[in-house]
Amino acid sequence: MKVSVIGAGSWGTALANLLASQGNDVCMWARKPEVCESINTRHVNPRYLVNSTLDERLRASSDFAEVLKGTEAVVVVTPSSILRQTAEAIAPYITSVTPIVICSKGVEEGTGLLPVEIFEDVLGHLGRLAGLTGPNHAEEVIKALPSGTVIAAFRLKTAKFFQELFAAPYFRTYVSSDVIGAEICAAYKNVVAIAVGAAYGMGLGDNTASLIMTRGLAEMGRLVTACGGNSMTCMGLAGVGDLEVTCMSEHSRNRTFGYRLAKGTTLEEYKAETHMVVEGAVACRTLHTLASEHGVDLPIAQAVRAIVWEGATLQDVAVALLDRPLKAEF
Numbered sequence: 001m002k003v004s005v006i007g008a009g010s011w012g013t014a015l016a017n018l019l020a021s022q023g024n025d026v027c028m029w030a031r032k033p034e035v036c037e038s039i040n041t042r043h044v045n046p047r048y049l050v051n052s053t054l055d056e057r058l059r060a061s062s063d064f065a066e067v068l069k070g071t072e073a074v075v076v077v078t079p080s081s082i083l084r085q086t087a088e089a090i091a092p093y094i095t096s097v098t099p100i101v102i103c104s105k106g107v108e109e110g111t112g113l114l115p116v117e118i119f120e121d122v123l124g125h126l127g128r129l130a131g132l133t134g135p136n137h138a139e140e141v142i143k144a145l146p147s148g149t150v151i152a153a154f155r156l157k158t159a160k161f162f163q164e165l166f167a168a169p170y171f172r173t174y175v176s177s178d179v180i181g182a183e184i185c186a187a188y189k190n191v192v193a194i195a196v197g198a199a200y201g202m203g204l205g206d207n208t209a210s211l212i213m214t215r216g217l218a219e220m221g222r223l224v225t226a227c228g229g230n231s232m233t234c235m236g237l238a239g240v241g242d243l244e245v246t247c248m249s250e251h252s253r254n255r256t257f258g259y260r261l262a263k264g265t266t267l268e269e270y271k272a273e274t275h276m277v278v279e280g281a282v283a284c285r286t287l288h289t290l291a292s293e294h295g296v297d298l299p300i301a302q303a304v305r306a307i308v309w310e311g312a313t314l315q316d317v318a319v320a321l322l323d324r325p326l327k328a329e330f
């Protein structure tokens with residue numbers, strides 16, 4: 001199948017490589033021509049996953065027309081902050097029924113829209129849209145280490161289309177009809193991972209990490225339910241699965257950023273050092289829009305927001321969180 005992957009960061013590269021290795025005709029869009037040149041000639045992405053040799057059949061271009069010519073499926077893997085501009089950029093080159101799966105994790109600033117909703121807003125035709133999310137660090141998928149993921153779509157046929165497309169011996173794909181739940185979990189777990197990383201950075205222990213993860217999961221469930229999603233999604237790969245890997249893995253940018261934050265590194269310094277997105281740093285702000293709209297209290301997300309964007313100290317925020325009124329667990 002002719003597949004277009006939009007975005008050549010770590011996750012775009014790993015997914016494009018997976019699809020090419022399964023025999024698909026894959027062309028990946030990268031912003032920088034030198035990245036395309038390196039992928040096409042040396043089969044290496046010079047900026048992300050630099051130690052991996054990519055499938056020789058994988059091609060790259062910085063020209064949307066070339067990448068999307070004759071495409072039968074589009075895989076979007078840009079940072080969530082540019083999803084709207086990505087949807088607008090691909091619009092002239094796709095048909096009104098081309099299936100699109102969005103693999104980015106986040107919530108739109110200002111509107112509170114989820115990735116699939118942003119694409120619906122720009123391109124219409126909700127039925128051909130899907131979201132892919134789960135505990136999937138690119139660093140492990142590129143090495144073909146077994147992973148599982150969830151493909152959520154409002155239309156089962158679309159979810160099954162992408163389930164078949166991505167399925168590989170080491171990549172197990174599940175379908176779900178809960179797009180809202182899956183995409184809220186995806187955005188939310190990154191925020192909790194920053195809090196866990198920060199706790200470790202402050203010298204706190206595994207009990208603290210577990211407390212943050214479990215109460216973070218409770219917050220996630222409240223928001224998913226309030227927004228019309230299925231709270232059971234929080235118990236699956238998109239929820240607790242991804243929460244666990246992002247809070248605990250050495251590969252997690254969000255967890256590492258939280259750790260470094262506690263040691264005095266700012267968001268700008270961390271991003272300049274790694275060239276990588278830290279989606280949770282934005283999501284702690286954008287999720288607030290959704291939470292306020294639905295009257296949901298999110299103390300952990302609020303704490304992360306106060307530290308990252310409002311200059312609060314970790315110490316003060318930790319004390320305030322622990323000082324909240326005592327209550328029943330559920």
Ligand SMILES: NC(=O)C1=CN([C@@H]2O[C@H](COP(=O)(O)OP(=O)(O)OC[C@H]3O[C@@H](n4cnc5c(N)ncnc54)[C@H](O)[C@@H]3O)[C@@H](O)[C@H]2O)C=CC1
Nearest residue numbers: 008009010011012077078080104105136137138276277279
């Ligand atoms: N890295 C991972 O293991 C996973 C990442 N994701 C999600 O996938 C999305 C992409 O993440 P990564 O691939 O990790 O990102 P990354 O940090 O590895 O790379 C970001 C990519 O976006 C490009 N980019 C940045 N600003 C841009 C702009 N204004 N216009 C066009 N391109 C721009 C960069 O050049 C780079 O190719 C995020 O939403 C992330 O949460 C989801 C699952 C796993």
Ligand SMILES: O=C(CO)COP(=O)(O)O
Nearest residue numbers: 134135136137252253254
């Ligand atoms: O979404 C991810 C794993 O599923 C990636 O998380 P990080 O951005 O924290 O690395």
